[in-house]
Amino acid sequence: MTKRKRPRGSRGARDVTNAGGNSSASGQGASDLMVLMPTSGSLIKRQLQIKEIINRLAETGFSQMALVHTIYGRPKPEDRVDTAMPKSLWETSRTDDDENKPKDPPIRIYRRLHVVLENLSDVGLYMKNQGLCQELLKEYDLISVCPRNEGVFQSACATASVADIVTLDYSIRGTRLPYKIRPADIKAVTERGMAVEIPLVPALLHTKQRKALVQTSRELQRSCAGMKPTIIFGSGDRTFEESDVGTMGFRMPGDITNLLQTVLHFDAKTAKVATGAACEMVIRRAQARRWGESDVSAVFLHEKGKPSALNPPTTKEDDENSDADMNGDEIDGTPIAKAARVGHNDDEASDDPVGDGFIQF
Template identity: 35%
Template sequence: MNRKKGPNRKRKHYFVTSATSSARHDLFVPLPSKPPIALQIRSISDRLQSVGYHSMALTHTVFGASQKHEAGQVIPDSWFPCNDSNSRTTLTKCQRRLHVVVESVSEVAFLFSSSTNSSWIQEYDLLSVAPRNAATFRQACLSSHTDIVTLDYASVRGGLPYSIGSNDLRALFARGAVLEIPYAAAILQQSLRPHFVQACRELELACLGVSRPYLLFSSGPTASTTTNSDSDPIDGELALHSYTDVLHMITTVTGLKDAWFQGAADAAIRHAHRRRGGRTPFDIAQRGSDPSRAVAKKVSKQGVKLNAETATINTIEESKETEEIEGEDGFISF
């Protein structure tokens, strides 16, 4: 029996977000602490461009959140190479990121619960948390405000100061957030390489029971962040390597699966859009099921219900006049 298509009938399109897209993003580029800051940022931008990246996130690191750090004052628009008409950079997007190092659960609660903080925190395009113990790691994974949770293996001499739990990772990935592994410190400092490998090995074991991990590697600071000092985290551009080189290095040395890194940057950006109350470029649907239905699974004694499995199959409705489907901001990340 043939159905006639009405004149105003909308077509429903299913497409798969490309995990091997040519767009590459470094979402952890620390701000230089010494002048000339704008010149250093432009130099880093040129370096990222030369190794194949298309966007970056300038990152302001704070210890706790007791004071306001207005995004426009900390990272003014004039520092963005993307906005400089005289710059030759081909970076298509520059973002602001707030990176908060937390040592107690009370700091996490104050960061996300205080009404005085919510307004200025929302000004940042990305929000990441670097936990220093098991309690803050669990809280960061469960909090809906955190876009990225960073493994700070360089914070103490013994490496990662807590164990990575599978239940915490399920909670993190099920809400669309990602786990980040900075690599620059391990590349430039030989003493930190064993800690980097050990953290990745522990992460591999924790991810074995997770249906769809989202792991993100970024350059990050090139020095240890043990204290709130004025030392410049960017002391060289040799730590900025191409995406494929870093992916090959991490998967070969640590045993992490390359599929776990696919789509991670895009997932972090989507989560940030939802956190800020904006519309996301894509709607995540369940694999092998009706996109409007979500499968929930109880994974912890606290009764947290999480999505069993997410996929990059996205559903978009468009009218007849629509000829192209394009992600928000004009790009789809890897």
């Protein structure tokens, strides 16, 4: 009698959820919160491309995604969510019971507004209680800001409380960001419960931008000393040689986790939650912002004794062990001085750590 072989899962999709939405080992499904909307082609072509992307993400272990509509500066009437991102782009009619009833996609879809900020005067539109465009902003499930210079970046981190995500776009200029990341900026973002996001696809598609990804990650790690910001990674711009590569630009959750640890040198915890629990924190903050939570940041600060996706409930024994570790020289076997530096790599002798075999497209 021959043994029946156990079916193997997809490579890189271990410990993540499938399209059915089953929980992973960490209790959260994988999410890609930066899937840019197709902008070229006919309506039918864009519908087919979005459908292919949804199916690709569902098959590779993602349970949630955010379609992104990009604007520059101030929102306009045509940027209203039902005009810019109608649900008809990804919803189809049922063919079995009711033809008029929309068919649910295999994964949960959020609609996100991505704001590219170049002028300091535009940052004020994304402050709390600035009512000029609040109605339009509340229509979106998620809001992100992408600063393009030093002054806008500092102002956005300190005052743009309507935004849920601050995106670090390293593909703008050379091999570095067009601004410096200061610890004060990361502290302001962390206190508001906002997340810091780094897109991955530009570095996967363009050889010249791979060093920029590594440099951005290192600069972020150095600025996070002693703090625990929410760090997430999304897909980003899929343009290669003036065309959208579509599903070719996506990677499995397991591949992303390995990339964050082995190439970008983030610590294991940050790499594990970057596409899972950290994204859940962002979504929860956005929901509280939209529905009028009085103090959004208080819900998401990683305070002791307040369970969250990144700070799970602890037992009395865990608390005693934690207190004992803090009184000693180590935390979970790691020296305190090293543990305070989030994912920092001490070996920085080489300015160009990216070789030819980084990630092949």
